[in-house]
Amino acid sequence: xxxxxxxxxxLAQFAADEAPLNSWEAITAxxxxxxxxxxxxxxxxxxxxxLSLAAESQDYCDEIAGKxxxxxxEITELSAHLQGQLVAVHPAYDALFDGFAAPEVRGNPKARQxxxxxxxxxxxxxxxxxxxxxxxxxxxxxxxxYLYPWPQRPPGLIDEAFGELARRWRPILxxxxxxxxxxxxxxxxxxxxxxxxxxxxxxxxxGGHGRATMLYDPSHYLLQALDYLDHLDIYRERIRMFHxxxxxxxxxxxxxxxxxxxxxxxxxxxFRSPGDGQVDFGAIxxxxxxxxxxxxxVVEWECPLKHPEDGAREGARFVRDHIIRxxxxxxxxxxxxxxxxxxxxRLLGLEG
Numbered sequence: 001x002x003x004x005x006x007x008x009x010x011l012a013q014f015a016a017d018e019a020p021l022n023s024w025e026a027i028t029a030x031x032x033x034x035x036x037x038x039x040x041x042x043x044x045x046x047x048x049x050x051l052s053l054a055a056e057s058q059d060y061c062d063e064i065a066g067k068x069x070x071x072x073x074e075i076t077e078l079s080a081h082l083q084g085q086l087v088a089v090h091p092a093y094d095a096l097f098d099g100f101a102a103p104e105v106r107g108n109p110k111a112r113q114x115x116x117x118x119x120x121x122x123x124x125x126x127x128x129x130x131x132x133x134x135x136x137x138x139x140x141x142x143x144x145x146y147l148y149p150w151p152q153r154p155p156g157l158i159d160e161a162f163g164e165l166a167r168r169w170r171p172i173l174x175x176x177x178x179x180x181x182x183x184x185x186x187x188x189x190x191x192x193x194x195x196x197x198x199x200x201x202x203x204x205x206x207g208g209h210g211r212a213t214m215l216y217d218p219s220h221y222l223l224q225a226l227d228y229l230d231h232l233d234i235y236r237e238r239i240r241m242f243h244x245x246x247x248x249x250x251x252x253x254x255x256x257x258x259x260x261x262x263x264x265x266x267x268x269x270x271f272r273s274p275g276d277g278q279v280d281f282g283a284i285x286x287x288x289x290x291x292x293x294x295x296x297x298v299v300e301w302e303c304p305l306k307h308p309e310d311g312a313r314e315g316a317r318f319v320r321d322h323i324i325r326x327x328x329x330x331x332x333x334x335x336x337x338x339x340x341x342x343x344x345x346r347l348l349g350l351e352g
Contacts, residue, residue, distance in 0.1 A: 002294045024064060076132070078135050
């Protein structure tokens with residue numbers, strides 16, 4: 001067993017144009033002051049660092065990582081969520097997802113996809129230079145508009161969608177292998193990889209690729225009424241990252257899982273700051289320790305009620321209080337009899 005590392009903070013929801021959240025030096029100092037010892041970094045946010053330069057220059061990466069360490073935090077992983085989303089976009093979402101891309105490729109789905117693939121590849125190289133073992137990413141989605149089987153899906157539609165998704169990701173996964181970096185897909189509604197079954201479908205299409213792994217976020221499972229504890233045991237060998245994000249599902253006679261197109265504040269299922277929702281984090285941290293997870297516990301703050309700074313500060317304390325310092329001995333060692341192999345064989349009636 002291993003003790004989880006943390007607390008760490010995913011910076012995507014906090015980076016801003018105002019101090020102290022508008023520069024790498026300032027935001028890392030702020031994160032440390034909030035109680036964090038690690039930060040997970042959105043690789044496409046130019047306010048924090050230059051991804052292209054990081055993919056080219058070890059000196060630049062050493063400088064970025066060094067500034068963070070001086071401020072009391074280390075880089076846990078890079079995130080390529082938004083770039084990964086653009087690897088596979090159904091045309092129904094072209095306009096909505098264009099904003100994730102560089103201005104010069106907007107309105108051109110083919111160019112946007114090529115740009116996204118290039119950005120994910122840069123994140124892999126930069127991760128190697130930073131000494132990170134994985135990047136976080138969304139898978140993108142081609143089949144998502146057909147999630148509910150009405151009208152009836154034509155035969156082969158989903159198989160073709162996952163085949164194409166695999167064709168797009170397989171070369172990127174091979175690049176991940178070349179760099180010694182995993183791709184941890186966040187299992188997330190809106191992505192074709194949104195639960196365990198869909199992850200397995202994808203994994204089969206990419207030939208069980210060793211670099212195709214998972215980012216575990218129980219909030220997305222609770223809102224799907226999925227057993228998020230059993231999921232930890234089923235996929236323990238593939239889970240590389242852990243987002244500490246809470247959620248609650250309070251169905252009424254008017255709405256349930258689908259949410260009735262309501263804003264987050266009015267949905268039956270909504271995200272909450274860590275500790276304010278229904279996720280059993282005590283059980284999760286126990287399973288993480290028992291399953292020998294050796295990664296970071298990373299707070300991802302999303303809540304329609306609480307102020308983000310309060311959520312960040314409380315989240316650091318929450319993770320610190322939940323990390324289990326694993327034992328180095330059995331609790332009943334005091335009663336050990338000290339028997340050896342020969343004595344054990346005699347007890348089993350295997351001698352004489």
